[in-house]
Amino acid sequence: MKNEFIPYARQSISRADCNQMNRSLTSEFITRGPCVEKFEGEVARYCGSKFAVAFNSGSTALIAAFHAAKVNQFDRLISTPNTFIATIGSGIQCGASVTLVDIDPITANIDIEQVEQALSKRYSRGRPIVVPVHFAGVAVDIEAMDNLLKVPDALIIEDGCHALGSRYPNGRRVGCCDFSQMTVFSFHPAKTITTGEGGMVTTNDEELFHNLKLFRNNGIERSPPYLQEEPKPWYYEVHELTSNYNFTEFQAALGLSQLARIEEFIEKRRRLVAVYRKLLNGVPNISFLPEEYDSSTAFHLFVAKIDFEAYKTSRESVMEALYDEGIGTQVHYIPLYRHPCMIKILGDISSQFPEMERYYATALSLPLYFDLTFEDVERVVASLLKILNSGKSNNRSSRK
Secondary structure (H helix, E strand, O other): OOOOOEOOOOOOOOHHHHHHHHHHHOOOOOEOOHHHHHHHHHHHHHHOOOEEEEEOOHHHHHHHHHHHOOOOOOOEEEEOOOOOOHHHHHHHHOOOEEEEOOEOOOOOOEOHHHHHHHHOOOOOOOOEEEEOEOHHHOOOOHHHHHHHOOOOOOEEEEEOOOOOOOEOOOOOEOOOOOOOOEEEEEOOOOOOOOOOOOEEEEEOOHHHHHHHHHHHEOOEEOOHHHOOOOOOOOOOEEOOOOOEOOOEHHHHHHHHHHHOOHHHHHHHHHHHHHHHHHHHOOOOOEEOOOHHHHHHOOOOOEEEEEOOOOOOOOHHHHHHHHHHOOEOOEOOOOOHHHOHHHHHHHOOOHHHOHHHHHHHHHEEEEOOOOOOOHHHHHHHHHHHHHHHHHOOOOOOOOOO
């Protein structure tokens, strides 16, 4: 009997989730209603921020954050190459330039010391905007990063798309925005909680909160303090040319139901990571994030760093062989500077990132999601070690 396929990620939808969505579909509103506002409030409360604004995707939420901060062609983004293109692509669309800095070899997060070096190079115009990514759910020390920002107009916009539920070294949750202007989250199916697609921006700044809401709904303004004419029952003004990025009521209903289970989701992921650790500890030429981060991390990914050359094979061959055994894997991430669109902007700068290059050569994301069983993890590890040690993966062709 063929084993069921194990993907690298998968959403977990319960009967309670479905019931919540069904109730929202039979309510008076199916978009821009009270459920969206309630979900925003619950995410803000959970993270410890004053405000939260929901969007139709995490990528849109990133664009909204840069737009709300009025990022322009004079500003400079400082970020990591170990992320998805939306992290900086959103700021580039606003006209900003980009400086990428290498990663910390332990966490694969942005190297804070190199951020400090990048900040020391002042431009004559514009603001430095640091965009740290909490990779795989491991929180960057934003308080330490904030201490580096000696320029009054410098900003920190956190990409927390991997990290809802993770905690900083000071114990506060990612998204509280104690030391940043905004934090962005994603509710993609691979994330800890899902709304199908969806995103959220948290902030403590009332002006940014207003700008985010304006951006979400075609730049439409109805609130009297901002109107240029006296308010009337039908009257509104368009203050910016944006688009419709609204979040639906049934997405919010799913989000509320999922958020109620977030600690359960996080705890199961941590237990799965513990099983991976137990089974892989001591295996030659395989390493992963130090255990000291486990208690504060809401794991989005479990990345094994494998010296494929030592096993006389390639990552491509191993992934192919695992797929043939019914196991999905992924690579997080292709360095941003390797993408054609970024080469056009930055040129070929691969040699400036020795740590990112070393990490990228070894990274393999193994399956991690709530419905994954401990027996599944044992099967994944057994298959991986068999393939690495048997030479089965050698000289395999690429799956198209």
